[in-house]
Amino acid sequence: MIALIQNELMKIFGKMASWIYMVIIVLAVLVAGIIYMKFSADPNPNWRQDTQAEITMLENQMASASEEEKLMLQEQIDQTQEMLDKNINPTVKTNWHFMNDVVIGVSSLVTLFVVVVGSANVAAEFSDGTIKQLLIRPHRRWSILLSKYIAVIIYGLLLVLTLIVSGYLIGLVLFGSGDFNMKIFEVTLEGRKEAVVGTQFFLKMLYYIPSLLMIMTIAFMLSTLFKSQALAVGVGIFVLFFSSTLGGIILMLADKYTWAKFLIFPHLDLTVYALQERILEDITFPVSISILAVYYAIFMMVTFFFFQKRDISI
Amino acid sequence: MSQFALEVKSLTKKIGRKTIVDDVSFEVERGEIFGLLGPNGAGKTTIIRMIVSLINRTDGNVLVNGHDLDDSFTEAMNELGAIVENPEFYKYLSGYKNLRHYARMALSDITEDRLNEVTKLVGLEEAIHDKVRTYSLGMRQRLGVAQAILHKPSILILDEPTNGLDPQGIREFRDYLRLLASQGTSVLVSSHLLSEMQLMCDRFAIIEQGKLIHISNMHENESSEAKVLRTIEVEVSNSELAVKLLGEQMPEVKMASTEGARISLSIEKEQIPVVNKLFVENGIDVYEILNVKATLEDRFLEITNKDKKEQMV
Numbered sequence: 228m229i230a231l232i233q234n235e236l237m238k239i240f241g242k243m244a245s246w247i248y249m250v251i252i253v254l255a256v257l258v259a260g261i262i263y264m265k266f267s268a269d270p271n272p273n274w275r276q277d278t279q280a281e282i283t284m285l286e287n288q289m290a291s292a293s294e295e296e297k298l299m300l301q302e303q304i305d306q307t308q309e310m311l312d313k314n315i316n317p318t319v320k321t322n323w324h325f326m327n328d329v330v331i332g333v334s335s336l337v338t339l340f341v342v343v344v345g346s347a348n349v350a351a352e353f354s355d356g357t358i359k360q361l362l363i364r365p366h367r368r369w370s371i372l373l374s375k376y377i378a379v380i381i382y383g384l385l386l387v388l389t390l391i392v393s394g395y396l397i398g399l400v401l402f403g404s405g406d407f408n409m410k411i412f413e414v415t416l417e418g419r420k421e422a423v424v425g426t427q428f429f430l431k432m433l434y435y436i437p438s439l440l441m442i443m444t445i446a447f448m449l450s451t452l453f454k455s456q457a458l459a460v461g462v463g464i465f466v467l468f469f470s471s472t473l474g475g476i477i478l479m480l481a482d483k484y485t486w487a488k489f490l491i492f493p494h495l496d497l498t499v500y501a502l503q504e505r506i507l508e509d510i511t512f513p514v515s516i517s518i519l520a521v522y523y524a525i526f527m528m529v530t531f532f533f534f535q536k537r538d539i540s541i
Numbered sequence: 542m543s544q545f546a547l548e549v550k551s552l553t554k555k556i557g558r559k560t561i562v563d564d565v566s567f568e569v570e571r572g573e574i575f576g577l578l579g580p581n582g583a584g585k586t587t588i589i590r591m592i593v594s595l596i597n598r599t600d601g602n603v604l605v606n607g608h609d610l611d612d613s614f615t616e617a618m619n620e621l622g623a624i625v626e627n628p629e630f631y632k633y634l635s636g637y638k639n640l641r642h643y644a645r646m647a648l649s650d651i652t653e654d655r656l657n658e659v660t661k662l663v664g665l666e667e668a669i670h671d672k673v674r675t676y677s678l679g680m681r682q683r684l685g686v687a688q689a690i691l692h693k694p695s696i697l698i699l700d701e702p703t704n705g706l707d708p709q710g711i712r713e714f715r716d717y718l719r720l721l722a723s724q725g726t727s728v729l730v731s732s733h734l735l736s737e738m739q740l741m742c743d744r745f746a747i748i749e750q751g752k753l754i755h756i757s758n759m760h761e762n763e764s765s766e767a768k769v770l771r772t773i774e775v776e777v778s779n780s781e782l783a784v785k786l787l788g789e790q791m792p793e794v795k796m797a798s799t800e801g802a803r804i805s806l807s808i809e810k811e812q813i814p815v816v817n818k819l820f821v822e823n824g825i826d827v828y829e830i831l832n833v834k835a836t837l838e839d840r841f842l843e844i845t846n847k848d849k850k851e852q853m854v
C-alpha cells in the first residue's frame with residue numbers, strides 16, 4: 228500500500244500544476260494580507276479613551292431617547308463597556324487576528340485545488356488510457372483506488388499546511404507577532420461571543436477539515452463514476468460556492484419539511500459551529516457531523532463498488 | 542511451475558444480448574509465441590482484456606502459470622505482463638519514473654540493476670530520463686515492452702504490438718520476442734495480419750466473430766509444405782504455345798491464369814523441373830520461374846470462407 232501511495236504522490240507532484248496551486252495559495256494569502264492592512268482601520272493606541280468617549284456619547288443619547296431606543300442603546304453600552312472591562316482592543320491587528328479573520332477565508336481556494344487535483348488524479352488515468360496499464364498489476368482494484376484517495380488527502384493536508392504556515396509568516400511580517408491567547412469578540416448570529424484568537428483560528432480550521440474531505444470525496448466519486456474531470460470539478464465548485472446559499476434556503480424549508488434537514492448542504496460548512504452552537508433548533512454539531520458521516524459512507528461505498536466492478540474498455 | 546504459461550478455458554463475454562467472445566479455449570506453452578489472428582472486430586482485444594482482468598468474464602477461467610485469476614488474483618497477475626492496444630504512459634514523467642512506478646507495483650523487489658538491464662534490453666538508455674512526452678511511437682512501444690517484462694512474467698501479452706511501427710521496427714520487435722521466448726518467457730500476441738503471425742508465432746489461433754475456429758501450428762505447416770500444391774509463375778517467350786503444350790502433355794497441371802508472357806500454375810514441387818524441360822525441349826525460352834508461396838493468407842481465407850459456407854447451409 229505504501230508503494231502505491233508513493234506512486235500516486237509521484238504522479239501528483241510530477242505535474243507542474245500541483246506546485247503552482249501551492250504558490251497561488253501563498254500569493255492569495257499575501258494579497259489578502261495587503262488588502263487587510265490597507266483597508267481596515269489602523270490599530271488605535273488610545274482606544275480606551277475613545278471607547279470611553281463612545282459610551283459617554285451613548286449615555287447622552289439615552290437622556291432624550293424613547294423607551295424602545297433606550298433598551299437598544301443600553302445593550303450597546305453594555306457591550307462596549309465589556310470591551311473595556313475585559314481589556315479587549317477591537318482595533319488591534321496581529322498575525323493571529325489576520326489568521327482568524329482573513330486566512331481562514333482562503334481555505335475555499337484550498338478546497339478548489341484539492342477538487343481539481345483529486346478529480347484529475349482519477350479522470351486523467353482514463354482520458355490518457357494509463358488506467359489499463361495501472362490495473363493489470365498484482366493489486367486489487369480497491370487498493371489502487373484507495374491509494375489514490377489517500378494521496379489526494381495527503382496533498383490536501385499539505386495545502387492546508389501551506390495555508391497555515393504562509394498565513395502565519397505573512398501575518399508576522401505585515402502585522403507583527405501577536406499573543407496567541409489574546410481575547411477577541413466574534414460577531415455571531417447569537418450576538419457577540421468572547422473567544423481566544425489563536426484557539427478560535429484552529430477551531431475553525433478543525434471544523435473546515437470535514438467539509439474539505441466531503442467535497443473532495445464528492446469530486447473523487449464523480450470522476451471515478453463518470454471518468455470526467457470537467458464534471459467532477461464543475462460539481463465540486465458548485466458545491467463549494469453554493470452550498471452555503473443552498474444550505475440557507477434548505478434551512479428555511481426545514482420548518483415545513485423535516486426531511487430537508489437531512490440534505491447534505493446545510494451541514495457542509497461546519498465552521499459556523501466555531502461561532503454558534505446550533506444552526507437550527509435541533510441541529511447541533513454532533514447532528515451535522517453524523518449526517519455528514521452517513522453521506523460519506525454512502526459516497527465511499529458507491530465509489531469503490533463501481534470501480535471494482537466496472538469494465539475498463541478504453 | 543505449471544505445464545502451461547497460460548490456460549484459457551471456455552472464455553465467454555456477453556454484452557447485453559450480444560456474445561462478443563464465445564467459449565474460447567487455448568493453452569500457451571512455456572517459451573512459446575502464440576498468436577490470436579482475426580479480422581477487425583473478431584474479439585481479440587476482448588479476449589485479452591478478459592485475460593488481464595480489465596473486463597469481467599461472463600464465463601470461463603484463466604490460469605496464469607497455474608494460478609487461477611479467481612482464486613489467487615495477485616499471484617496470477619504477478620505472472621503476467623501486458624500491453625493492451627497502445628501503450629500509454631504518464632507523459633509528464635520521464636521514462637525512468639514510469640518504469641519505477643510499475644516496478645513499485647510488482648510483488649517482488651525490483652532492483653535498480655534490473656531497471657537498467659531492461660532499459661538496455663529495449664535500447665532506451667539514451668532517452669530514459671527524458672519525459673515520455675518527447676518519445677516517438679517506436680520508443681513508446683519499447684518502453685511498453687520494458688514495463689511489461691520488468692517483473693519477469695511467465696507470459697507477455699501484446700495486443701497488436703506492431704501497430705504504427707515501421708518495417709525496421711517490426712523486424713526488431715520480432716527478433717526481440719524471439720529472444721524473450723528463447724529465455725523461457727511465453728508470448729501471447731494478437732494481430733489481424735496473417736503475414737505477421739506467420740513470421741512471429743509458433744502457433745496461432747484464428748478467431749472469427751468471437752469464436753476460435755482453428756489453431757495452426759507453423760512448424761507442421763512448413764514440414765508438410767512439400768506435399769501441397771504450390772503456385773508458380775513462369776515467364777516464357779511464347780505463352781500460347783506453352784499453354785497448348787501443357788494442355789496436351791500434362792493435363793494434371795492446373796492452369797490458374799495467363800497474363801501476357803506470364804502463366805500461373807498450380808503444381809507439385811517435383812513437377813516444376815518437368816514443366817521446365819517440356820518448354821525448353823519445344824523451343825520455348827524460360828526467363829523466370831517464380832515460386833508464389835502458398836501463403837497462410839490463402840489458407841486463412843479458405844478456412845474462414847469454408848466456415849461461412851457451412852453456416853449458410
Ligand SMILES: Nc1ncnc2c1ncn2[C@@H]1O[C@H](COP(=O)(O)OP(=O)(O)OP(=O)(O)O)[C@@H](O)[C@H]1O
Nearest residue numbers: 540556561579580581582583584585586587588733
Ligand atoms: N463495450 C462494448 N459494448 C458492445 N460491444 C462491444 C464492446 N466492446 C467491444 N464490442 C464489440 O465486440 C467486438 C469485438 O471487439 P474487439 O475490440 O475485441 O475486436 P478486435 O478483434 O480486437 O478487433 P481489432 O482488430 O479491430 O482490434 C466488436 O464487434 C465490438 O464492436
Ligand SMILES: [Mg+2]
Nearest residue numbers: 585586587700
Ligand atoms: Mg483489438
